[in-house]
Amino acid sequence: MSMIEIASLSLCFGTGAALNAVLHDVDLSVAEGEAFGLVGESGSGKTTVLRCLAGQYQHWTGQLQVAGQTVTRNLPLNHYRTVQMVFQDPYASLHPRYTIDAALQEPLRIHGIDGRAQKVSEILRKVGLNDSFRFRYPHQLSGGQRQRVAIARALILRPRVLLLDEPTSALDVSVQAEILNLLADLRRQEGLTYLMVTHDLAVVAHLCDRVAVMQQGRVVETLDSQLLASDGATHAYTRLLVQASRDIQGIPIAV
Amino acid sequence: MTEIKLAVQDLCVEFRNAGKTSLAVRDVSFTLGREKLAIVGESGSGKSTVGRSLLRLHPPTARVTAKTLRFADIDLLAASEKQIQAIRGARMSMIMQDPKYSLNPVVRVGEQIAEAYLAHHKVPHREARERALDMLAKVHIRDPQRVYDLYPHEVSGGMGQRIMIAMMVITDPQVIIADEPTSALDVSVRRQVLNVLEELVSERDLGLIFISHDLNLVRHFCDRVLVMYAGRVVESIAAADLDQASHPYTRGLLAALPSLDHRRATLPVLQRDPQWLNA
Numbered sequence: 001m002s003m004i005e006i007a008s009l010s011l012c013f014g015t016g017a018a019l020n021a022v023l024h025d026v027d028l029s030v031a032e033g034e035a036f037g038l039v040g041e042s043g044s045g046k047t048t049v050l051r052c053l054a055g056q057y058q059h060w061t062g063q064l065q066v067a068g069q070t071v072t073r074n075l076p077l078n079h080y081r082t083v084q085m086v087f088q089d090p091y092a093s094l095h096p097r098y099t100i101d102a103a104l105q106e107p108l109r110i111h112g113i114d115g116r117a118q119k120v121s122e123i124l125r126k127v128g129l130n131d132s133f134r135f136r137y138p139h140q141l142s143g144g145q146r147q148r149v150a151i152a153r154a155l156i157l158r159p160r161v162l163l164l165d166e167p168t169s170a171l172d173v174s175v176q177a178e179i180l181n182l183l184a185d186l187r188r189q190e191g192l193t194y195l196m197v198t199h200d201l202a203v204v205a206h207l208c209d210r211v212a213v214m215q216q217g218r219v220v221e222t223l224d225s226q227l228l229a230s231d232g233a234t235h236a237y238t239r240l241l242v243q244a245s246r247d248i249q250g251i252p253i254a255v
Numbered sequence: 256m257t258e259i260k261l262a263v264q265d266l267c268v269e270f271r272n273a274g275k276t277s278l279a280v281r282d283v284s285f286t287l288g289r290e291k292l293a294i295v296g297e298s299g300s301g302k303s304t305v306g307r308s309l310l311r312l313h314p315p316t317a318r319v320t321a322k323t324l325r326f327a328d329i330d331l332l333a334a335s336e337k338q339i340q341a342i343r344g345a346r347m348s349m350i351m352q353d354p355k356y357s358l359n360p361v362v363r364v365g366e367q368i369a370e371a372y373l374a375h376h377k378v379p380h381r382e383a384r385e386r387a388l389d390m391l392a393k394v395h396i397r398d399p400q401r402v403y404d405l406y407p408h409e410v411s412g413g414m415g416q417r418i419m420i421a422m423m424v425i426t427d428p429q430v431i432i433a434d435e436p437t438s439a440l441d442v443s444v445r446r447q448v449l450n451v452l453e454e455l456v457s458e459r460d461l462g463l464i465f466i467s468h469d470l471n472l473v474r475h476f477c478d479r480v481l482v483m484y485a486g487r488v489v490e491s492i493a494a495a496d497l498d499q500a501s502h503p504y505t506r507g508l509l510a511a512l513p514s515l516d517h518r519r520a521t522l523p524v525l526q527r528d529p530q531w532l533n534a
């Protein structure tokens with residue numbers, strides 16, 4: 001069964017002469033329990049796809065389905081119990097004047113869920129933190145710890161789909177490894193489905209089963225992530241990305 | 256190695272804040288010739304702090320000490336503010352991380368490049384403009400005339416970074432400090448920017464200090480690598496020999512990188528040894 005179904009999704013900003021089409025007929029299908037990567041350079045529309053699914057844009061056209069439910073323009077509250085998002089920069093995505101406890105309790109309060117304190121300490125343990133972090137502020141945490149909190153906040157409503165927007169690009173390689181391991185473990189334990197945006201092909205190859213490559217608002221190729229490494233990509237742009245990420249040695253002057 | 260452009264011995268940098276002293280850089284020594292030297296490490300390891308001490312860019316709360324801190328024949332510790340001003344941006348310059356934040360948003364980019372030249376040369380504005388246009392062409396910007404009159408928000412990230420490079424190289428410095436010049440850029444654009452740097456370094460006999468957290472990039476781009484941990488240099492190694500790195504920290508950093516070609520179920524996580532702080 002497919003968990004996320006996207007059919008001819010298009011999105012424009014502006015009107016008249018300033019009309020700017022950001023997505024052109026994007027089709028994607030992500031199976032339940034799959035980790036799916038979206039790669040491409042900045043401006044290719046990868047994050048925009050996530051934002052449409054998360055309900056941050058309302059004026060798209062096309063069909064979106066998550067867990068068999070059609071995604072409507074005005075999303076009902078329970079949509080967010082299925083889909084949650086983790087943002088790129090943990091330095092910017094946590095409220096600086098909320099304690100970790102307050103940040104984690106907020107989604108529970110919005111959804112009218114009881115036993116909050118208990119749930120907060122469970123989720124903290126699940127992401128490799130403990131109760132001693134509950135009453136700290138974000139500035140008292142390292143980047144990796146903050147990203148763990150951001151993941152905990154997304155998971156506290158027990159969603160089935162996580163939208164990950166470059167979850168490790170603001171982190172050091174040593175911390176990136178910890179977060180990638182955590183994401184892999186959580187997916188296995190909870191049976192989560194991931195849709196992850198990144199521009200780092202090595203990260204995609206590590207975490208994802210399948211990858212879609214985007215360029216200028218279009219999906220140019222969808223393939224198994226193993227094929228990336230074994231030169232199985234057919235589209236010229238995908239091959240360019242693979243080459244660019246594999247080596248920076250012997251750089252041809254092709255500016 | 257040719258003549259030594261920069262000599263640093265036992266550099267220490269302390270910051271004093273609310274009565275507390277924290278040691279950000281401890282006993283760092285290196286020399287720079289005509290080469291590409293990388294400084295790598297995690298955030299907070301002190302790599303940018305080293306770069307900034309060379310140009311005296313620290314706030315007054317910082318205390319910089321060293322046995323030697325020499326640029327060509329000038330003692331950077333003893334130099335007056337005026338002497339430093341004559342060096343900073345002219346003979347030694349620094350490329351910052353993110354062009355979005357480092358360029359002046361309300362001045363046309365060409366004017367900003369010309370301004371860098373005018374700050375150190377008494378020439379008519381027209382000549383500075385000519386030089387800025389030349390420089391834009393040198394960093395492979397296709398239509399310099401048009402780009403000269405753009406504002407920073409009208410150029411892409413890769414173009415912005417090339418403009419920054421043009422600005423720093425126009426005064427013909429001997430040493431360039433590049434502080435994570437490509438980490439805000441896409442992989443495909445990263446190549447362009449590195450090409451430009453590479454070209455300039457070999458054409459003009461520059462010494463380049465390349466501050467980065469990306470070991471893979473550094474491995475292919477630089478000649479020598481200093482690995483920093485908690486303010487110390489834990490290893491200094493030729494970039495080509497990184498695979499044979501002996502310090503467990505360097506090896507840990509290398510192992511933690513996910514790879515396109517070797518998939519592993521879990522990535523090894525760096526185990527930090529308190530011993531490294533004193534090593």
